[in-house]
Amino acid sequence: MNQHVPTARLEADVAPASEIVRLVDVRRRFGATQALGGISLGVAKGEILGIIGRSGAGKSTLIRCLNGLERPDSGRIEIEGRDIAGLAEAELQPLRRRVGMVFQHFNLLAAKTVAENVGLPLKIAGEAKAKRATRVAELLDLVGLAEKAEAYPAQLSGGQKQRVGIARALAAHPALLLSDEATSALDPETTRQILALLKDINRRLGVTIVLITHEMEVVRAIADRVAVIEAGRIVEEGPVWRVFARPETDLTRSLLAGIRPELPAEIAGRLSPAPGAFAVVRADLVGAGAGTLLGDLAAATGRTAELLHGGIDQIQGRPVASLFLKIPAQGESLAEARRVLDARGGTTEVLGYV
Known part of the structure; x- marks a missing residue:
């Protein structure tokens, strides 16, 4: 989209x-x-x-x-x-x-100190030396490197170099x-x-x-x-x-494959496309209902949904559930489970049957 x-x-x-x-x-x-x-x-x-x-x-x-x-x-x-x-x-x-710029490989000048690297944009812009020194001190304090002002890039770790790069990018406000x-x-x-x-x-x-x-x-x-x-x-x-x-x-x-839960291979390998006794369903849901989903499904269908894999993450302060459920496929259990999820703004995908 x-x-x-x-x-x-x-x-x-x-x-x-x-x-x-x-x-x-x-x-x-x-x-x-x-x-x-x-x-x-x-x-x-x-x-x-x-x-x-x-x-x-x-x-x-x-x-x-x-x-x-x-x-x-x-x-x-x-x-x-x-x-x-x-x-x-x-x-x-x-x-x-x-527009400040932070680079992957830091792009620091090896022959200049940390303070000189941070102050370089201000020097190029024609700022007075005293004003540059004040701003550089503020920025090094902000990024936690006040004690490294007179060090050279070769004396810094990768994380420290990137902090210098961030301070330099912020120099001109x-x-x-x-x-x-x-x-x-x-x-x-x-x-x-x-x-x-x-x-x-x-x-x-x-x-x-x-x-x-x-x-x-x-x-x-x-x-x-x-x-x-x-x-x-x-x-x-x-x-x-x-x-x-x-x-x-x-x-x-x-x-998202490395972050979002995926059905374990040993379970996925047992799935059949032909309808069986149980459906394996991926259920994705955001919000307060994510934590009570299994109980809500049991109350609505009268049958217990088995959690095979997945979990609940917190993203931007919202519970985000990605669950793999084993749900009885006979009768109305599966259809009712999908209606419960739809009513809560969730999505479902039947991955196969066992």
């Missing part, structure tokens, strides 16, 4: 005041290769948006268009209401200071922070720390964040909304809890 910004808004000359980013039918080709095939997307002020897709889907081209390093062939890219697609390089410079696979080179524990830092920065500073990633765990950890990109197009978009609970495309289901 491709949920774009409504047409009336796309055709408006000025983006809503609450939007930091607005893309309208953005297209980019490299020779015969289509990198972006008509991306339309809005990002609200203070939002964390995750853009996820496989390698080659167009994520890197999209983020380079957002920071002005790539020019689209057509379409509009508005940052704080100003279309940057047609700006000359000199006009782009002040705008780039409103950006309205938008772009994260390009910022945790891909880090171990799981360090990844959790960096994501917690980004979430804290979003909460404390109100900065809007766009995360480019191929990791659904990253999206689940901190994003408010997710857009799934394939072959240069957005194929699915929505709140993280909704996309995780009810993915609508094969691509999204594939990307």
Whole structure:
């Protein structure tokens, strides 16, 4: 499903005041290769948006268009209401200071100290030395590296280098922070720390964040909304809890395969497509009813549904259940169970019979 910004808004000359980013039918080709095939997307002020897709889907081209390093062939890219697609390089410079960038491989200058790396954008912008020093000290304290101000990148761990990169990206008080696979080179524990830092920065500073990633765990950890990109197009978009609970495309289901519960192979191998005594059903449900589902099914059908696999996760403060149930297939038990789930906004899929 491709949920774009409504047409009336796309055709408006000025983006809503609450939007930091607005893309309208953005297209980019490299020779015969289509990198972006008509991306339309809005990002609200203070939002964390995750853009996820496989390698080659167009994520890197999209983020380079957002920071002005790539020019689209057509379409509009508005940052704080100003279309940057047609700006000359000199006009782009002040705008780039409103867009901070966090890179996968840190991109720190080895010959400069941590403080000098963080202050570099301010030096380029012509800030006075004393003012730079004050801002650098604030930022290093924010990212927990105040004691490393005079260290060099070679003396830092990967997580510390990324904290320096985040501080540098925030130096010029950006309205938008772009994260390009910022945790891909880090171990799981360090990844959790960096994501917690980004979430804290979003909460404390109100900065809007766009995360480019191929990791659904990253999206689940901190994003408010997710857009799934394939072959240069957005194929699915929505709140993280909704996309995780009810993915609508094969691509999204594939990307979620390592996170979302799947029927164990030893059970799946025993399933038959022919109707039998019991149906094996996948049930997905969001909300308060997720925790009482088995009891609700028993009360409605008079028969106990056996839990084969699955569980309940908390995503954006919502209980999200993905359960594999063994339900009697005779009589009305199965039909009634499906009605119970439908009434609660859940979805069911009969996977086979045993």
